[in-house]
Amino acid sequence: MSTNTAYYIPHKATWPVIGTVGLVTMLAGFANYLNGSSIGPTLMVVGLVVFIVMLVGWFTLQAHESEAGMYSTQVGVSYRMGMMWFIFSEIIFFAVFFGTLWYTRNLSVPWLGEGATKELLHSTFEATWPTNGPGKLGGDFKPMGAWGLPFLNTLLLLSSGVTCTWAHHGLLAKNRDQLIKGLIATVSLGFLFVTFQAFEYHEAYTEMGLTLGSGVYGSTFFMLTGFHGFHVCVGAIILSVVLFRSWKGHFQPENHFAFEAAAWYWHFVDVVWLGLFVFVYLI
Amino acid sequence: MSAVVVEHDHHADDHHDHGPAKGLLRWIITTNHKDIGTLYLLFALAMFFVGGSMAMVIRAELFEPGLQFVDPAFFNSMTTMHALVMVFGAVMPAFVGLANWQIPLMIGAADMALPRMNNMSFWMLVAGVLLLASTLFMEGGAPNGGWTLYPPLVLQPITVGKALPFAVFSVHLLGISSIMGAINIIATIFNMRAPAMKLMDMPLFVWTWLITAFLLIAVMPVFAGAVTMLLTDKFFHTSFFNAAGGGDPVLYEHIFWFFGHPEVYIMILPTFGVASTIIPVFARKPLFGYASMVWATASIAFLSFIVWAHHMFTVGMPIAGELYFMYATMLIAVPTGVKVFNWTATMWKGAMTFETPMLFSIAFVVLFTMGGFTGLMMAIAPADFQYHDTYFIVAHFHYTLVPASVFILMAAGYFWLPKWTGHMYNEKIGQLHFWLSTISVNILFFPQHFLGLAGMPRRIPDYAVQFADWNMISSIGGFIFGASQLLFLYIVIDTIKGGTGEKVSDEVWEEASKHSLEWTLPSPVPYHTWTTPPAIVPTEHVLDSH
Numbered sequence: 039m040s041t042n043t044a045y046y047i048p049h050k051a052t053w054p055v056i057g058t059v060g061l062v063t064m065l066a067g068f069a070n071y072l073n074g075s076s077i078g079p080t081l082m083v084v085g086l087v088v089f090i091v092m093l094v095g096w097f098t099l100q101a102h103e104s105e106a107g108m109y110s111t112q113v114g115v116s117y118r119m120g121m122m123w124f125i126f127s128e129i130i131f132f133a134v135f136f137g138t139l140w141y142t143r144n145l146s147v148p149w150l151g152e153g154a155t156k157e158l159l160h161s162t163f164e165a166t167w168p169t170n171g172p173g174k175l176g177g178d179f180k181p182m183g184a185w186g187l188p189f190l191n192t193l194l195l196l197s198s199g200v201t202c203t204w205a206h207h208g209l210l211a212k213n214r215d216q217l218i219k220g221l222i223a224t225v226s227l228g229f230l231f232v233t234f235q236a237f238e239y240h241e242a243y244t245e246m247g248l249t250l251g252s253g254v255y256g257s258t259f260f261m262l263t264g265f266h267g268f269h270v271c272v273g274a275i276i277l278s279v280v281l282f283r284s285w286k287g288h289f290q291p292e293n294h295f296a297f298e299a300a301a302w303y304w305h306f307v308d309v310v311w312l313g314l315f316v317f318v319y320l321i
Numbered sequence: 322m323s324a325v326v327v328e329h330d331h332h333a334d335d336h337h338d339h340g341p342a343k344g345l346l347r348w349i350i351t352t353n354h355k356d357i358g359t360l361y362l363l364f365a366l367a368m369f370f371v372g373g374s375m376a377m378v379i380r381a382e383l384f385e386p387g388l389q390f391v392d393p394a395f396f397n398s399m400t401t402m403h404a405l406v407m408v409f410g411a412v413m414p415a416f417v418g419l420a421n422w423q424i425p426l427m428i429g430a431a432d433m434a435l436p437r438m439n440n441m442s443f444w445m446l447v448a449g450v451l452l453l454a455s456t457l458f459m460e461g462g463a464p465n466g467g468w469t470l471y472p473p474l475v476l477q478p479i480t481v482g483k484a485l486p487f488a489v490f491s492v493h494l495l496g497i498s499s500i501m502g503a504i505n506i507i508a509t510i511f512n513m514r515a516p517a518m519k520l521m522d523m524p525l526f527v528w529t530w531l532i533t534a535f536l537l538i539a540v541m542p543v544f545a546g547a548v549t550m551l552l553t554d555k556f557f558h559t560s561f562f563n564a565a566g567g568g569d570p571v572l573y574e575h576i577f578w579f580f581g582h583p584e585v586y587i588m589i590l591p592t593f594g595v596a597s598t599i600i601p602v603f604a605r606k607p608l609f610g611y612a613s614m615v616w617a618t619a620s621i622a623f624l625s626f627i628v629w630a631h632h633m634f635t636v637g638m639p640i641a642g643e644l645y646f647m648y649a650t651m652l653i654a655v656p657t658g659v660k661v662f663n664w665t666a667t668m669w670k671g672a673m674t675f676e677t678p679m680l681f682s683i684a685f686v687v688l689f690t691m692g693g694f695t696g697l698m699m700a701i702a703p704a705d706f707q708y709h710d711t712y713f714i715v716a717h718f719h720y721t722l723v724p725a726s727v728f729i730l731m732a733a734g735y736f737w738l739p740k741w742t743g744h745m746y747n748e749k750i751g752q753l754h755f756w757l758s759t760i761s762v763n764i765l766f767f768p769q770h771f772l773g774l775a776g777m778p779r780r781i782p783d784y785a786v787q788f789a790d791w792n793m794i795s796s797i798g799g800f801i802f803g804a805s806q807l808l809f810l811y812i813v814i815d816t817i818k819g820g821t822g823e824k825v826s827d828e829v830w831e832e833a834s835k836h837s838l839e840w841t842l843p844s845p846v847p848y849h850t851w852t853t854p855p856a857i858v859p860t861e862h863v864l865d866s867h
């Protein structure tokens with residue numbers, strides 16, 4: 039428990055502005071790169087480095103403050119609210135792409151295959167799913183099945199949710215050994231998931247003809263699974279930090295916001311995957 | 322809730338002084354809600370003039386038929402950038418600035434809940450706007466496909482040049498900034514409120530911002546997703562909006578307006594909140610129907626999610642869709658009407674005085690209502706086939722934004738500047754600013770209704786001669802309006818530097834402390850306030866509903 043009942047208000051903060059500079063440099067670099075300018079990649083790397091330095095610096099500062107007992111219960115409530123609403127905004131972000139998939143499959147593709155549109159513009163087009171559209175963009179491709187790697191990945195992520203909860207129980211029971219083992223298992227399962235996804239993408243690109251350019255099927259497939267994979271990476275990195283801190287002896291049963299936030303995030307990533315498995319792979 | 326006593330923490334940092342850092346650095350690394358509020362407000366004011374200059378270019382070009390000053394592509398850049406700068410650089414940040422200053426003062430909180438993130442929200446905003454503004458200086462110029470960024474137009478090389486990725490990343494940064502700001506506001510209201518203040522005691526400004534913050538978190542990611550798909554369609558061969566690959570450009574419109582309609586309410590709900598704060602003070606009466614105001618705000622926010630396709634009546638929707646969106650949109654007029662009724666009833670038989678903030682607020686009630694009525698006209702799907710993409714819409718949304726949101730921002734400036742600075746503004750110049758603005762804004766926008774009904778399309782640099790007279794009148798109104806705003810700039814600077822020299826009381830406005838907590842604090846407001854939360858809170862504003 040924190041030794042402090044006052045609401046801690048820091049008076050000066052340098053990391054936010056450093057992080058902003060890093061992020062905007064990275065994005066400006068990316069935009070330049072897309073426009074074919076040669077300084078793009080350099081700017082991106084510089085921005086990324088600054089951004090990472092910011093993350094390390096800021097989170098180290100927060101960890102120290104937390105361990106020094108500077109955060110009262112009320113501060114903890116603010117952090118928890120912040121994390122909850124952040125996850126809410128992420129859910130909305132994914133909802134956009136799920137909505138896109140729904141709209142495409144149920145509305146725009148059928149519309150392309152019926153009535154005057156079909157007769158006058160592309161009479162040979164059959165509105166089936168998966169499709170790369172009347173223009174057959176990206177050429178022939180095979181859709182990704184559900185029961186190979188994706189199913190294995192489902193099992194991996196679901197078990198990682200269990201190990202994460204197991205670690206949490208360890209933390210609450212002051213069983214540090216269980217906490218650390220649970221986190222190691224969770225992080226490993228997370229990275230294993232990403233590795234398998236890399237294999238899956240490799241196979242799609244090299245053997246199945248399935249790419250981002252494979253019409254709207256390829257677009258929705260890679261956008262949804264890609265953003266998800268990115269979130270798994272982020273979640274696994276966050277959990278690694280939590281693991282490192284647990285190993286250094288941080289966190290108490292009454293004071294472990296970072297663990298909770300990471301776990302919430304992880305469960306959110308988990309649930310999104312279940313949505314993906316059903317809507318992208320299965321049906 | 323544990324006691325909200327802010328003590329300086331000695332292991333935390335060794336500066337025993339509570340004051341700000343010295344020099345320029347103070348503004349860069351500050352975590353103080355008042356400093357950050359000031360930064361937001363000044364940034365918004367600067368952007369108001371940047372966006373305003375673009376509007377002057379537009380009105381100059383439209384002064385006469387034919388092409389006078391700028392080439393058509395640049396003209397279209399101006400309409401696009403004017404809208405983006407005003408929406409994301411001026412109006413939204415100005416309200417966030419007010420939220421930063423006022424919410425902690427009004428709910429008895431020592432600061433915002435997450436002060437470091439507060440600093441980051443501001444700098445992300447600046448970064449986003451800079452990224453967007455940089456496109457003005459690029460080969461091919463700034464985006465010129467309209468602020469809605471519709472594909473396939475916005476993906477054509479000619480309309481976008483090199484600007485698209487910058488515009489997209491700018492939207493991402495602005496989105497991150499808004500979401501962080503909104504999270505902070507929600508956490509502050511729920512977690513930092515003085516224990517004595519129940520939710521239904523909160524001033525309406527706080528209520529409307531709470532609901533607005535929710536709208537922001539719910540729709541900024543939608544816009545971010547939409548522009549991300551634009552980016553991948555342009556650069557990574559995806560086909561989200563490309564029919565050849567099975568996609569559909571209309572999908573973009575759906576996603577954009579699912580964001581876009583709540584977005585207009587993001588700009589108007591805090592406006593409602595400020596109006597509901599100012600009018601009772603100068604009517605010397607409790608706000609009429611406090612509880613109904615809260616519910617009306619919540620209903621408007623809810624409805625704003627289910628009406629988006631009223632922007633797309635002409636796009637070719639199934640008839641059931643047209644009908645649904647028509648009736649759903651009309652429903653919004655009900656809670657909006659409740660609000661207008663309540664403001665009017667608040668003034669009814671009040672002992673009114675007409676200082677500048679009150680003048681702007683009354684003009685807001687009248688002129689916003691006009692914008693609401695034209696909205697209702699356009700909500701009628703068959704009629705909208707005539708109005709769509711004409712100057713009628715331009716008139717509609719400018720009535721809801723300029724003599725509504727912008728006027729209320731001005732009113733807020735006049736209302737709270739004396740509190741913030743401890744100096745009184747010059748009332749004579751304030752009144753002059755008001756009358757010039759109110760008369761010219763109508764000369765500027767009222768004729769645009771006629772132009773639109775007669776069929777003049779929006780976003781064009783040249784037009785048929787039959788539209789010449791009203792355009793010229795509109796431009797004249799525009800120039801007067803633009804010039805009048807320099808008075809506001811003058812007043813802001815003058816007031817900060819000492820104003821009339823008259824020492825303002827803590828209450829500033831007669832009996833204001835009966836309405837809201839900030840008026841019980843000294844003027845100017847000290848750098849740190851409410852380090853112990855107030856034990857009792859004013860309830861004048863809720864009297865009518867108890």
Ligand code: HEM
Nearest residue numbers: 585588589631632654693696697699700705709710718721
């Ligand atoms: C009673 C309330 C309102 C109704 C019924 C309403 C209705 C509409 C309709 C039907 C349109 C689309 C017209 C068309 O494109 O053909 C429209 C456009 C617009 N409205 Fe409203 N509106 C209302 C209030 C507001 C408010 C409060 C704001 C802003 C603060 C606003 C801002 C806009 C903007 C910016 C556009 C144009 C967007 C564009 O195409 O660029 N409206 N409104």
Ligand SMILES: [Cu+2]
Nearest residue numbers: 582585631632
């Ligand atoms: Cu709308």
